Amino acid sequence: MARYLLVRILQSLVLLVLVSLIGFAVLHLAPGGPLAQFALIPGMSQADIARIAAQMGLDRPLPIQYWEWFSRLLIGDWGHSYRDSQPVLAVISAHLPATLELMISALFIAVVLGVWIGVMGAVRRYSVFDSLATIGAMIALSIPTFWFGLVVIYLFSVKLGWLPAGSRFTIGDGSFLDYVHHLIGPALVLALVEVAIWSRYMRASMLDAISQDYIRTAQAKGLPRRIVLLRHALRNALLPMITLAGLELPTLLGGALVTETVFTWPGMGRLFLDSLSYRDYPVVMGLLTFSALLVLFGNLLADLCCALADPRIRLT
Amino acid sequence: MSATLRAGDVAMDDAVVLADTPESARGSRPWQRFRHHRLAMFGSAAIFILVLATVVGPWLIPFDELHIDIRNRFAPPLVGGHIFGTDQLGRDLAARLLTAGRLSLAVGFSAMLISASFGTLIGVVAGYYGGLVGAALMRFVDAILCFPTIFLLLVLAAFIVPNVAMITLIIAATAWMEVARIVASQIATLRERDFTLAAEMLGASGTYIMFNELLRNAIGPIIVAATLTVARAILLEAYISFLGYGIQPPMASWGNMLNNAQQYLGSAPWLAIFPGLAITLAVTSFNFVGDGLRDALDARMDIG
């Protein structure tokens, strides 16, 4: 297991460097680059801008700039927001919990529903349920998340009044129940695409597990079908799903951005769009890099869980 | 290694329940197999109708999509001859929808052409040369895939002038990675086959082998990936236009129609429902077709 983890960590480090390079490249692609904010201030002369450029180290060769930027990144200095001069990392951290709540809830719903649908589809292959589940999944993957959000808001908030139309809390009511009430809509909307993906992968994984030799052995032992499917097939079929959780992080983050917009949920996604509209580049870049890092570490975590759960990796 | 899963990847592992029914006849030719894939045929028909509707439709509808008629604003569907109703300026929704469709479909298709070409190029090089070059390219692709696509797309969209060409370009820039990975793995497999070895021993150059031998045999998965990329591209355009960074008004795309519809959700829900249905229909159809193509071309790939 140590060897497996070491390899994974090394791979992640390589990706970390590459991710940072891409982030740095995008940062400098912005029109006007890091100097954009200053060009807008009236009364700034070229000399002033040049002076600031020198201060920021922008006249140095690119590799040096990258190295300095990267080192600052590592110690937590991600710059300051143009809007309120707050440290970028602090701003991001303030908005992170809301997004995480949304992502985790959606993932939970997706795993529970997706695993169930996938297993049922595999066990009752080619049945009406299976065909409907497959078609349903393909349609669900084709529905724009934000449109689904609008439909849900229209149906459940405007028409039926069962769910609030947005935000995280009702002002004045900070109870847990109110919080859950607000969470349901966005979580379900974000979960739509995930349920589809999880059900398809679970079905494939389950079908693969059922076709293995050890299932035949379990049947030959005289075990009832339910135990064979649950204890033998499912346990094996769930292992690759752990990796899936990691692989789905970018999709979840992107979906969260859109869902937060529609439901005015105060998370990282809304922050991203707000900062973008204000041309608050430090925050935008910070969020971009942060999301990639989240994905990287999420995958590493998933691999760790996989190593722990699979005795073939754990005990080598 | 991280990847952004899409409908394509999902259905990739799924041995096509839809066509893999016990009674499905396995025709010896890919076209026959495609024909038997019911959903793929539905998808093809839907695409055909959509394209036809968006190209010809606006001429058939008695209203001009730009015609502002304040007296009839917010007409619900089927009122006053407007099949889908009117928007806040009294413009006929059906006409707008079809005209917007032209743009959305065109952007989707063009983005696919660019990203499929670029992705194939990268994939072929990575798959053929393998070793350090291949690994480096694929790691680079993995790194880009660490960034959520929407995030990247929005950042790029904020940097550019939002005309149709640039929008298409940035969508392509975020969609080529999946194609590259599929192509790279396919080429890497084909590379080990005997016919490649034969070509090399006959003295063929790397470029020749890559493009004449390997690419020809990898065409199947490329076509499948390309079809699924159209679906993604249409969806991505919708996303950024909805968020305000894509196609700008007064040009209509399905995405920005939804942006517009958001504020009138309570009073005129049809403004949101129809564009969304259109997007869903288009994307679903391309996904079905891609799935059917994959199933139809499967056996041919195995033999090659």
Place this chain on the structure above:
Amino acid sequence: MSQTASSSLRAVSSKVPATATPADNVVLAVSGLRVAFRSEAGFTQVVHDVSFSVKRGEVLALVGESGSGKSVTSLALMRLTPPPPRSSLAGSALFRCRDGKVRDLLTLPEAEMQGVRGNEISMIFQEPMTSLNPVQTVGMQIAEAIMYHRDCKRREALEEAGRLIELVGIPEARRRLCAYPHQLSGGMRQRIMIAMALACDPSVLIADEPTTALDVTVQAQILELLQELRARTGTSILFITHNLGVVAEIADRVMVMYAGRIVEQGAVIPVLKHPVMPYTKRLLRSVPRLEIPSAEHPMLETISGTVPDPQRLPRGCAFHPRCAHAENGLCDADVPDIEEVSPDHFVRCLRWRAIAEACA
């Protein structure tokens, strides 16, 4: 049951009439077994009319090439074939259960069959590398059968599993209880499979090519183990193989199968030393020997032609296209019935007497 089935049954053994109880020392009496599979191409009969009996404590070998239907026969007896309509079973397999009652395995309800599998009849398979659940300890995999069939507590079952692991010759049994399959070698995994199969003390063990995937030295160890266990526990073994050398070493009686039918069966020495069916003779001659090549045997002998496709069997005797002694009009007309050569030596060949006389 059809006429041909019951008549061939009478010819096989008067000890096992079609519907009456089998004799006391017979644990399993199979009669007229037919197995067919449904595929896109239609219905294919894979096993045609197989009848045999397994006596208490004996090792009965089932020999045949790939595609002869031997594995399907064993799976059918265990009712592990795909459920209808994808497959269909006919015939009877009378089994003497522990409680003394005789039951037909082919018509038992699935719930009762689950009580028989792994408990009264067990099976081990060819691929030890993939036949064990990779995420469960081997101890639990053995204990599972015990817990389910004997209604045991986990701790007792695990102790019993430890005892079984020791029984099959794996050292440090206690430690191995917590081992996972990937930590064991192929030979050890097969031993675990045997332990699992014997956990509930079955009266019949079906071994489907258990040594084919193993090294020769390990093969010998496993065979030795099986013989030892048979002597100790009195379990009958239905040993399926394509290796005649193994048959000679371990079997008491042997059945040769070709294209879904048994073409020769009897005690092992008469059949292997004095085979009567041309196919059996060719099989024995094609076994590689150290003396080949020699003046007498310049080349390795093979049987020309290939095993027929179950969907397109030749008319009459299925072997006749490849048989040197085939006679037109006779061998390609009807499927031969089973005939007795001597007590406990039966053959399905129309010209066996003529051939034997010609060779004498």
